[in-house]
Structures are given as C-alpha cells and as structure tokens.
Amino acid sequence: MYIKKIHVNNFRNYKNIDIEFKNDINIFLGNNAQGKTNLLEAIYFLSLGKSLRNYHKDDLIHWDKQYFYIKSIVNINDKDNTIEIGYNRNNRKVIKINGVEKRSFNDLLGFFNVVIFAPEDLLLVKGSPSLRRNFLDQEISQLVPYYSKLLSDYNKIVISRNKILKSNKADLIKTLDIFDEQLSNLASEIIKKRIDTLDKLKILASLTHRKLTDNQENLTIEYLSYLPERDIQKLSKQQIRESILLNYKENRKKDLEIRSTSIGPHRDDIQLNIDNKNVRKFGSQGQQRTTVLSLKLAELELFMSQKGIYPVLLLDDVLSELDEKRRNYLIKNIKDKIQTFITTTDKEDYLAGFGNIFNVNNGNIIF
Numbered sequence: 001m002y003i004k005k006i007h008v009n010n011f012r013n014y015k016n017i018d019i020e021f022k023n024d025i026n027i028f029l030g031n032n033a034q035g036k037t038n039l040l041e042a043i044y045f046l047s048l049g050k051s052l053r054n055y056h057k058d059d060l061i062h063w064d065k066q067y068f069y070i071k072s073i074v075n076i077n078d079k080d081n082t083i084e085i086g087y088n089r090n091n092r093k094v095i096k097i098n099g100v101e102k103r104s105f106n107d108l109l110g111f112f113n114v115v116i117f118a119p120e121d122l123l124l125v126k127g128s129p130s131l132r133r134n135f136l137d138q139e140i141s142q143l144v145p146y147y148s149k150l151l152s153d154y155n156k157i158v159i160s161r162n163k164i165l166k167s168n169k170a171d172l173i174k175t176l177d178i179f180d181e182q183l184s185n186l187a188s189e190i191i192k193k194r195i196d197t198l199d200k201l202k203i204l205a206s207l208t209h210r211k212l213t214d215n216q217e218n219l220t221i222e223y224l225s226y227l228p229e230r231d232i233q234k235l236s237k238q239q240i241r242e243s244i245l246l247n248y249k250e251n252r253k254k255d256l257e258i259r260s261t262s263i264g265p266h267r268d269d270i271q272l273n274i275d276n277k278n279v280r281k282f283g284s285q286g287q288q289r290t291t292v293l294s295l296k297l298a299e300l301e302l303f304m305s306q307k308g309i310y311p312v313l314l315l316d317d318v319l320s321e322l323d324e325k326r327r328n329y330l331i332k333n334i335k336d337k338i339q340t341f342i343t344t345t346d347k348e349d350y351l352a353g354f355g356n357i358f359n360v361n362n363g364n365i366i367f
Ligand SMILES: Nc1ncnc2c1ncn2[C@@H]1O[C@H](COP(=O)(O)OP(=O)(O)OP(=O)(O)O)[C@@H](O)[C@H]1O
Pocket: 011, 012, 013, 014, 030, 031, 032, 033, 034, 035, 036, 037, 038, 039, 059, 060, 061, 062, 063, 064, 317, 343, 345, 360
C-alpha cells in the first residue's frame, strides 16, 4: 500500500498544502521545528485516528484555526481509495473512507496501515511496561480492528472497578463479583490475542536479529502475565478466563487495601531477552537499539504475512541514530518494497540517490 496524494488543511503548522508522493522512499528535509514530524503525524492520523504522541486532537488544529481537514488518496492492492478526516474545536468530526461516513476514529483502524519508528521507540526496551504493551496493542489493533474496542471496554471497567474499590458501598462484594466476571471475559480475549500475535512477531524479530548480528545473538520474547500457569501460551481462551477470574478473586483483599485493580492485561509486560538475559537490565545501548530495530522490521513482516501487503513506514529522525551497518540493513530491506517517509535535518550521504526530497520550511513544502 502507498499514499499517492495528501491534502493537509489547518493541521499543526500547515495551513494548506497538497503533496504527491512516490511509492518509494520520500524524504522530508528541513531545519528543526519546520514541520517534518507534523507531516508524519498527518499520515499517522489517517491510519490510527489519533495523534502520534497521544496529544489531544484539539492540539492538532492550527493555533489560529477552528478545524483541521486531511484528505488522502491511498493505493491498496492497485486500487485508489480516499480517506477524509475533519475535526473541529467543538469535537465534531467527519470521517470518510471512499465517501462512506464512519462513526468513530476507531473505524479507521485496519484500513490503511503504518509502522512508525521514532527516537522515542528506543525506550521500548528500557522504558515502562506500558510502552511495550502499547507497541503490541497498536500492532494488534491494526491487524484486528475490533481489538481496540475490547481494550477500551476493558479499561473502562477497570476504571469503574477502581472507583468501587475506593468507595464504601454496602453491596461492594456483589458489585465486584459482577465486574470480575465482565473483566475476565475481556481480559482473556486480550491476553489470548496478545500471546498469539507475539508468537508470530517473536519468530520474525528473532530471525531479523540474527541477521543484524551475524548470527551472534539470539533474541527471544516472552509475555509476562500475573497468571500462575507456566506456559500461558498453551492455554485456551477459556482456561485463561478461568485462571484470571480466580486470580481477581484471590487478589481482592489486596485490591481493597490498595484500592486499585492489581492484576490483569493492564499490568502485563513483555520481556525481551538476548541469549536468555533481559535486554532491559543487561543489554548494551547498541543491543537495545538493535532489538528495537528487529522489532520494527518484524512488525513490517508481520503485516505482510497477515495481510499480504506491506504497510507504510514512517522513520522520524532515526536513521542518524543507527550505525552504518544497521542503517544499510534497514534501507536494503525497505527499498523498492515499502513506501517510506524519512524526516531528516541533513542531506546525509546515505540518502544520496533517493530522488524524492521535499524541503520543509515553516509549514511549507518546496519541491
Ligand atoms: N497546533 C499547532 N498549530 C501551529 N503550529 C504548531 C502546532 N503544533 C505544533 N506547531 C509548530 O510545529 C513546530 C514543530 O514541527 P515539527 O515537530 O514537525 O518539527 P520538525 O521539523 O520535525 O523539527 P525537529 O527536526 O526539531 O524534530 C513547532 O515548533 C510548532 O511551532
């Protein structure tokens, strides 16, 4: 899939631009704070219906304006499709795919796919478990669009359960029983989907990691859950449901003390190991970077294996962070295969030969 054209109106520091892209490597070149990442954000929004860094949608509207509007022609399997998104400061939205109106931003999920690799992703290894959960959840949401609804339903019930835990309601136990039943249904679906997806992703990441390290390192990935069963990947959804229900009940005393839901998919994590050692704790900076690159390349391949088509790749200022060997490997893997958008402040040597350069200057594009 690839983006043919984009029209960006009142989005971040762009007032009104139209750009045509090649199904190739496209480079946004410009000094700092000119709007390179903002363009990636517009592309990202078309895919996931949200801001890149979880900013409120109002922040995406140009400061001097009341609404933003993005329209794009996206080619998927040789067919042109139109995606249109309008949003105003009164929270009114218009979302259309091929002219058909959609109810929510979540309805965009799964139609047009992107993978983003930005400097912040280097925190995937070192950062908090929520970053690793988000990484996996975002991947699944694009592959299985109903997953994001599962997650949001689950999170809403956790919030309500926590409110109840903080209250002194007379029928507290009865209410918790109801919540735990609902939670265990959703939690088992979420955990099962995460484990199934991770099972595929980890094979692809491990293969890539081997290639990136000349067969020197073995990357393995584990899903860490509170559940006591050892091999939870071998459990059926029903078995996960029963186990989690039991554990919600067993943890109730603790939950009542801390007034919060202490177990569940919202607390799970993913552990990344190189040669059986946790990369977060023991990995060098270089190993952490390579691990993240392996994960990102695995994401691209997972899309290909599940959907039969590559997503669009957004590389925000990361090429300069990689050493020559990893950078060359990445470029070799995307060239002539994956439409890629690269932001950069300098016309580095390794970009020579890529013809599609867009000079970004204070919210304007100079071709
Ligand atoms: N809602 C908005 N309305 C108008 N301008 C905005 C808005 N949000 C951000 N900006 C402007 O966009 C600029 C940043 O653009 P962006 O993050 O795309 O820069 P960049 O070219 O990627 O820079 P860098 O190379 O430093 O990462 C900010 O300096 C800010 O002035």
